[in-house]
Each structure stands twice: as C-alpha cells, then as structure tokens.
Amino acid sequence: MIIRRPPDIPSSEITPESVYVNRRKFIKAAAAGAAGFALGPSALYGAEQSQEIPPRFARLQSELDEPLNSYGDVTTYNNFYEFGTAKDDPHRNSGDFQPEPWTVSIGGECNKPGEYHLEDLLSGVTLEDRVYRLRCVEAWSMVIPWYGFQLSSLINRVEPTGNARYIRFETVVRPEEMPGQRAPILNWPYVEGLRMDEAMHPLTILATGVYGMDLPNQNGAPLRLVVPWKYGFKGVKSIVRIDFVQDMPLNTWKRQNANEYGFYANVNPNVSHPRWSQARERRLPSLFKNFDTMMFNGYTEQVQSLYAGMDLERWK
C-alpha cells in the first residue's frame, strides 16, 4: 500500500502552511483544559509495544495540556464488535484480517461513482497528524494522534449532486476474518452516517493511521472515520462503501436501540444516556471517572454553528 509517510521533520515543513496552521489550532482545541503534563517517549509506547513511534510525537506530547494516550492504550482497548465485544478482543482476534489490497465502493448521489483503490484515494489528499479527544458513549475517553486526511477532500473529488443530503458508510463484512461477525450481535454490516455539512467540516477526517503509522487492524484498518465532537461509535471502521443519499441513514446503534443511541450522537454532558450519566468520563488511563465531559467534546467553537436552532436534547 502506497501511503505517503512523512520523514521525521515537523509537519509544518511537509504540509501546506494553511493546513499546518489549522492543525495547530486543532491541537490547541484538543489541549484546552488540564494542566501541562509532559511525558517522555517511553510513556508513549505502552508496556508491551515494540513499535517505533516517530520521535515527533515526543515533541508533540510536550506541547499538549492533555497528554496523549500511549500507543498501547490506543491499540489494546477498542470497541470493534466485528472482532468481539470485550475491549481486548479486537487486539487479540484481528490477526487474520487482511487490510490490503483494499477498495472502496463510492456511489449514490455523486458524479464520479466507482470502485476506488485505496492507493488511488490517498494519492490526491494530504495526510497529516490530527490530535483529537475520543469520547466513547460508555463514558471513557482518550487523546489520540490520528493520521489521515479531511473527508471533505474525498467528497469534493467525487462531486456529490444537489440531492446528496447525507453520507452513509459501511464496514466490510468478512466473518471468516472477523470472528465477531459470526454471531448476530449487531446487524452486519456496521452502518454509520453524517449530514453533508458535518461530513464537510474540516475537523472530520478519514484516518489511515495512528501515531504516524498504519492503522492496526483493531483500530479499523485501513480506513476509518473520525468525528471528534461525536461519540466514538460514529467512527465507522474498515470502510468499504460510501454512498451519498437523500434520507438520513439508519446507523447500526440507532437500529439496535433507538432509545439509547441516536443519529447525531454529539457529545453532550447535559443529555444522559438512559443507563448512565454523560456528565463525567474516565480519561484513561485514570482510574477515576472524574473528568468533566465537555459540550461537543471540547469542539464547541468549531462545530456549534452546524446545530444552530436545533434542540440538542431532542436530536440525540
């Protein structure tokens, strides 16, 4: 798989300055809040990991107020029911998964539908680090340095028509490689969606990596969605199909239990999940659930205009 890999130089020198400036802004947005907390490189790796973390992350770490979760945290604690429902199942059970070669079928209301090879999709985009908070609907959270590109650049390339009001994503179905899919735990394939303006927002990315390296299978290799102001389940993994549609897609968790999971799923400390409060979260690896959850996961300034006039208690 051909993915442009940045050498170990600051990303300001390899991405257009406008993107870089934006990136810095996002990092600041990610970093609002907690006190400074610099960690040495060893803390980044996690106990059992022998991965070579690019040195730029040690530097990045020192700039952040909210420390990055270690590579080990990010890659051993996952919700990816296709590989099992326990948090370490994806890490344990995803060894047989083949993320390459990979094609994405793009269709629906757009002028350039087709089967796109991943290499082809990546050739026209700028890959960069994006540090985002990840807030799971289960009230735990992490800070993750994704590597990827803005979804908007892909959308612009395939030219959605005026009828495209939503974008719908599907995860691959391969029960032979994904043991969780052998039981009807969820209605496979996993489906997620966004309104077009959410999909076009500069914070919304398709990630191909984490810590500057290819996504491990358990994190949704080779291509996954990241929408940092929404609960983590919106981040559909191992995407094989993208459709532009007129009607709001029925996303998997809403289909599973509409009382508990909505389409918008914006992080909102004021609207509790029926079974637990969303006011606080456990910022892993902390033991205590004492981190105050922020409206839109701390990205209010960037995204609140998307929801002007909407009753966020109703549109969960």
Next chain:
Amino acid sequence: MSTKKTVLALKTGLWVAALSPAAWLTRGVVQGELGPNPIETLTRVTGLTALTLLLVTLTVTPFRRATGWNPVIKLRRPLGLFAFFYAVSHFSIWFVFDMVFNLGYMIEDIAERKYITIGMAAFLVLIPLAVTSTRGWIRRLGRKWATLHKGAYLATALAVVHYFWVVKADTRLPLLLGLCLAVLLMIRLPAFAPGRRSSRSVGKGVEDDVDAEGVRVG
C-alpha cells in the same frame, strides 16, 4: 473418607475456587496487566463472580436432594458469603472509582438509572442474608430464617436483570444465567408453594432448614 475429611476437602476446594477470581484480579492490578481501563475489568469480573456464586449457592440444596449426598450442604453458607464478598467488592469499586465517593452522584444514579436501581436492590437484599448467616441468628430467627433466606432467589433475579440491562448488545451470557435461575426456581417451586409446611410436618423437605453447620432449625 470420613464425613469430616470429605467436608474439609470440599471446603478447601471451595476456598481455592472462590478466591481465584480475586487472586487473578489482584495479580493483574499489581502487574499492570488489566489494560488501560482496569476498573472496567474489576467491575465486570467482581459482578459476574458474585452472580455466578449466587447461582451456585442456589444449586446446593437441589443437588443434595437429587443425590442424597449430605456433606455438600456445608458449602452453602461459605458460597453465599463469597458471593456477598464479591458483591461488596463490586459495589465498592463502583462507589470509589465511578462515583468518586460522591453521595450526590450515587443517589442520582440510583434514582435515575434503572439498572443501577435494581443492582442496588440486589445488594441491599443480600446484606441481611449475610448478617443472619451465623449460627446465632439461625437460632434466634427460628422458622423465619428459612423464609428470609429465600431472599437469595430474589437477589439473584435482580442481579440477572441488572446484568442484562448493562450489556449493550451481546445478551447471550445474561440470558444463559437467567435460564439457569429459571431452572433452579422451577426445581424449587414446591418450596414456595402454600401447603408446604404441612408436608414438612411429616418429615419432607426438612433439610432446607438445616444450616451450614448442620444445626436443625424450627
């Protein structure tokens, strides 16, 4: 083997088996092997162990009746107390790490979230059972003791529902445990039926009222 030796062997096996989840968790915490969110593992394993031990406790009496093998009754009280030990651990972990010692958070959660409400109810039902598990209380309560300790079925049922409600999607295990409870309840249905007392007066079912130390009650 003499009865005494059999009971000793049974109790030793029980202690080893019942403490192994706690030992496994302790080792995991000490060695940092429970992953980035050890509290989730601690909560899940203590809860599941408590529920499993409750079901095993409820199996003792039907097992003895079916097999006529009496020494096994000696396991009923320690099994129930081990279940209570894990329930206390489960509650304490939640109170300390999730509720961060905050009574306001706790009351809000108990009042507003039905799976917490029912889990707390299960815990509250277990407390008097644990307290009255001693020989002294068995003697003091007399006939009422057996009635009170039918509460173990109630606590187990509440715990099954608590577990079923907390699971997000894969409900197979809570359903299986619920099925186990249903089977146990059906086996014991005569024990709950009216008119049982008269049958006991002619000598049937009297083993229900024998406590773990073999003291006859009522």
